[in-house]
Amino acid sequence: MQLDVMPIDIIGIRRAWRNVRRVIGKADIVLEVVDARDPLGTRSSKLENLVKRYNKPLIIVINKADLVPRDVLEKWKYHFEKEYPTIYIGAKNRLGTTFLWKVIKKVAPQDKRVVRVAVTGFPNVGKSTIINVLKGRHSASTSPKAGHTKHVQEFRAAQWLKVIDTPGIIPIEEDEEALALRFALNSEQLSDPIGAAIRLIRIGLNLDPTVFRKTYGIEHRDPEKILEELAKKRGFLLKGGKLNIEEAARVLLRDWLTGKLVFYYPPPSS
Numbered sequence: 602m603q604l605d606v607m608p609i610d611i612i613g614i615r616r617a618w619r620n621v622r623r624v625i626g627k628a629d630i631v632l633e634v635v636d637a638r639d640p641l642g643t644r645s646s647k648l649e650n651l652v653k654r655y656n657k658p659l660i661i662v663i664n665k666a667d668l669v670p671r672d673v674l675e676k677w678k679y680h681f682e683k684e685y686p687t688i689y690i691g692a693k694n695r696l697g698t699t700f701l702w703k704v705i706k707k708v709a710p711q712d713k714r715v716v717r718v719a720v721t722g723f724p725n726v727g728k729s730t731i732i733n734v735l736k737g738r739h740s741a742s743t744s745p746k747a748g749h750t751k752h753v754q755e756f757r758a759a760q761w762l763k764v765i766d767t768p769g770i771i772p773i774e775e776d777e778e779a780l781a782l783r784f785a786l787n788s789e790q791l792s793d794p795i796g797a798a799i800r801l802i803r804i805g806l807n808l809d810p811t812v813f814r815k816t817y818g819i820e821h822r823d824p825e826k827i828l829e830e831l832a833k834k835r836g837f838l839l840k841g842g843k844l845n846i847e848e849a850a851r852v853l854l855r856d857w858l859t860g861k862l863v864f865y866y867p868p869p870s871s
């Protein structure tokens with residue numbers, strides 16, 4: 602099974618950071634897109650420090666609002682607004698996207714004829730989808746797989762607005778399990794998908810004890826049993842009839858990445 606593992610591309614990650622740094626340098630506003638299910642986990646302090654160093658205004662965009670209840674989104678907005686202008690949207694279904702225009706207009710420097718907005722953040726948070734919302738049609742390529750956008754691309758969204766799509770940035774120091782849990786790596790990139798899935802199941806059970814019943818009709822509370830049951834239900838078998846637990850782990854991780862398996866982190870209480 603080790604043969605089809607695609608290791609983390611460190612050179613690609615470094616290149617992405619270089620590109621993002623360059624884009625921030627020439628942007629008038631930076632959007633930091635985070636995932637509503639785990640806003641702190643998909644937030645990047647390195648990115649925010651870079652933006653501060655360049656002295657550019659930053660807007661936090663909490664995306665995938667359709668996956669999280671509204672009161673939770675409001676609390677996250679309140680939390681982030683202590684530091685940055687913040688909005689929550691569901692780019693895929695165009696929920697709340699008029700706020701995006703409003704906040705960009707509000708933050709935009711008044712003396713610029715054309716405003717350049719850099720759309721940055723972790724892989725898979727919906728940067729390219731947001732570009733398409735602003736552009737008004739499908740122009741930037743999007744994908745359910747993390748790490749899809751490889752190059753910087755600039756689009757004109759309005760007479761006065763240019764938007765720049767960027768590759769997702771990954772903190773190099775994080776281990777692959779932590780990155781998979783934060784939607785930044787695909788299950789086929791993991792050397793130990795079962796380990797990652799077990800960690801994910803523990804977090805899921807902790808945040809929503811009913812989530813595996815609701816999603817897969819599985820009643821167990823033991824992570825290994827949950828994987829076994831999923832393999833059984835889907836008929837994932839190895840040669841000789843043994844259950845293919847690794848396949849079940851990959852499916853679970855993929856469902857988490859694509860929002861078929863949904864639970865979310867609660868906002869800080871104050």
Ligand SMILES: Nc1nc2c(ncn2[C@@H]2O[C@H](COP(=O)(O)OP(=O)(O)OP(=O)(O)O)[C@@H](O)[C@H]2O)c(=O)[nH]1
Pocket residue numbers: 664665666667668690691692693694723724725726727728729730731742743744745746747748749750751767768769770860
């Ligand atoms: N549920 C939900 N899914 C979304 C939303 N916005 C984007 N997605 C999905 O998330 C996946 C990733 O979206 P992209 O726009 O390609 O994400 P990205 O940030 O450009 O990703 P990279 O290019 O890999 O860094 C796609 O399958 C989108 O359809 C949203 O508001 N809600």
Ligand SMILES: [Mg+2]
Pocket residue numbers: 728729730742743749750766767768
């Ligand atoms: Mg993209």
